[in-house]
Amino acid sequence: MRRLIVIAVFVVALLVIVLRLAFSAPPTIDLASPVTMLGQATPVSVHVRDSHGVRGATAVVQQNGVAHPVWQAPPPLPVKDATWNFSAGLSAVPQLQEGKAQLIIEATSNGLFRKKSRVVSDVTVVTRPPTVSVDSEEHYLYLGMAELATFNVSGSFTEAGIRVGDQTFRGWPMPGGKPGFFSLFAFAWNMPPNTVPVAYAANGAGTVVTSPLVVQFPKKEQPKYTVHELQVSDQFLQKVVGELDPNGTGDPVARFVKINNEMRKANNKTLSDLRLKTADKFLWSQPFARQSHSQAEATFADLRNYIYQGKKIDQQVHLGYDLAATQHVGVQASNDGRVVYAAPLGIYGNCIVVDHGYGLQTIYGHLSQIQVKEGDMVKQGQVMGTSGQTGMAGGDHIHFAMQLDGVQIDPKEWWDPHWIKDHIAKRVDLPGFSYSAPAAPVKASHARHSRH
Ligand SMILES: [Zn+2]
Numbered sequence: 001m002r003r004l005i006v007i008a009v010f011v012v013a014l015l016v017i018v019l020r021l022a023f024s025a026p027p028t029i030d031l032a033s034p035v036t037m038l039g040q041a042t043p044v045s046v047h048v049r050d051s052h053g054v055r056g057a058t059a060v061v062q063q064n065g066v067a068h069p070v071w072q073a074p075p076p077l078p079v080k081d082a083t084w085n086f087s088a089g090l091s092a093v094p095q096l097q098e099g100k101a102q103l104i105i106e107a108t109s110n111g112l113f114r115k116k117s118r119v120v121s122d123v124t125v126v127t128r129p130p131t132v133s134v135d136s137e138e139h140y141l142y143l144g145m146a147e148l149a150t151f152n153v154s155g156s157f158t159e160a161g162i163r164v165g166d167q168t169f170r171g172w173p174m175p176g177g178k179p180g181f182f183s184l185f186a187f188a189w190n191m192p193p194n195t196v197p198v199a200y201a202a203n204g205a206g207t208v209v210t211s212p213l214v215v216q217f218p219k220k221e222q223p224k225y226t227v228h229e230l231q232v233s234d235q236f237l238q239k240v241v242g243e244l245d246p247n248g249t250g251d252p253v254a255r256f257v258k259i260n261n262e263m264r265k266a267n268n269k270t271l272s273d274l275r276l277k278t279a280d281k282f283l284w285s286q287p288f289a290r291q292s293h294s295q296a297e298a299t300f301a302d303l304r305n306y307i308y309q310g311k312k313i314d315q316q317v318h319l320g321y322d323l324a325a326t327q328h329v330g331v332q333a334s335n336d337g338r339v340v341y342a343a344p345l346g347i348y349g350n351c352i353v354v355d356h357g358y359g360l361q362t363i364y365g366h367l368s369q370i371q372v373k374e375g376d377m378v379k380q381g382q383v384m385g386t387s388g389q390t391g392m393a394g395g396d397h398i399h400f401a402m403q404l405d406g407v408q409i410d411p412k413e414w415w416d417p418h419w420i421k422d423h424i425a426k427r428v429d430l431p432g433f434s435y436s437a438p439a440a441p442v443k444a445s446h447a448r449h450s451r452h
Pocket of ligand 1: 318320321322398399400
């Protein structure tokens with residue numbers, strides 16, 4: 001009897017071991033980033049792990065029923081956890097053809113049952129670079145302003161748009177199901193004047209092709225930025241430092257300058273990153289509206305010298321309009337859109353950002369009160385909050401600004417129905433837009449490239 005029990009316990013123990021081995025997990029395979037295209041030598045990074053060790057790992061590209069080996073895990077093996085980098089594509093397998101294929105990565109466990117895992121990625125083999133061609137329009141460029149270009153891309157590509165210097169503006173499929181793409185792009189206020197914007201397409205396999213736009217840069221008609229002296233009173237200094245750096249210590253002037261530089265930079269980055277929260281359609285159909293009955297106390301790209309006790313302590317560029325009406329006035333949405341930010345934002349105080357689609361967004365700062373929340377749809381003229389002087393503001397006003405794919409631009413063109421018609425509605429479908437030019441004759445210089 002005792003022997004039987006011993007045998008039974010032994011059998012159960014054996015079963016447990018066998019079952020544990022049998023049900024132990026196979027190796028885990030993760031790709032650092034998904035692979036969708038294979039070009040000449042497309043980088044692949046794979047992370048493999050197994051508690052029993054990884055005995056081996058391979059990668060093959062399979063096309064038309066043929067598996068072409070492209071990689072094998074190097075020694076030492078087995079290894080419990082490893083990240084391997086290799087490349088796959090035409091240089092390793094010249095016989096690959098343009099079109100669909102599969103990248104198959106397989107790993108074998110060093111456990112008793114040599115369990116295998118595989119990860120299969122559907123890929124497109126790209127043997128030729130994409131081509132990009134731009135519209136034949138002459139694009140007039142003005143510092144701080146926006147423009148729209150259309151272009152076509154053929155071949156395989158993963159990304160396309162307009163590049164201006166080091167700034168990238170996404171391309172979007174033409175609205176209304178028409179062929180081709182368009183980009184709204186900015187020629188930033190501080191862009192070197194001889195920069196030529198290009199349409200570009202990248203194929204995700206390392207190839208980027210470009211085609212320059214036809215541009216004019218009318219030197220004499222460029223905006224002239226003005227320089228202002230902003231007197232920093234002790235009262236203003238204390239207000240800003242107390243509100244934005246409540247726990248700081250030390251020289252208030254140094255703290256003010258730090259806020260004006262470092263916090264401004266961080267806040268502008270937060271605003272710029274909102275580019276990713278945009279709709280892939282026009283959420284608006286009429287020209288943008290300016291806060292009613294407001295006066296502009298500062299305009300776009302004014303250079304501001306901050307003067308404290310007769311001494312210049314700082315200099316910044318003001319990338320918006322300061323619109324003042326009455327105190328605690330209702331802050332109106334400039335156009336239809338969706339709220340993508342509604343919270344305090346450093347120097348901007350209580351701040352709202354409304355997305356209008358295709359990377360175009362409006363910004364409202366220094367509010368005393370916010371009445372909308374992220375995700376709300378708003379209509380043009382809708383009151384979203386109350387003006388105030390939160391953040392770096394010395395008096396009650398609305399800081400109104402606009403950005404395009406994260407680059408701040410001058411809003412004034414967007415207030416102009418004539419500009420919207422010529423630069424947006426004539427080039428892409430802007431559903432619901434209606435504007436007929438006034439019957440009165442328009443001056444020739446205006447008709448050619450209107451700059452109101
Ligand atoms: Zn402002």
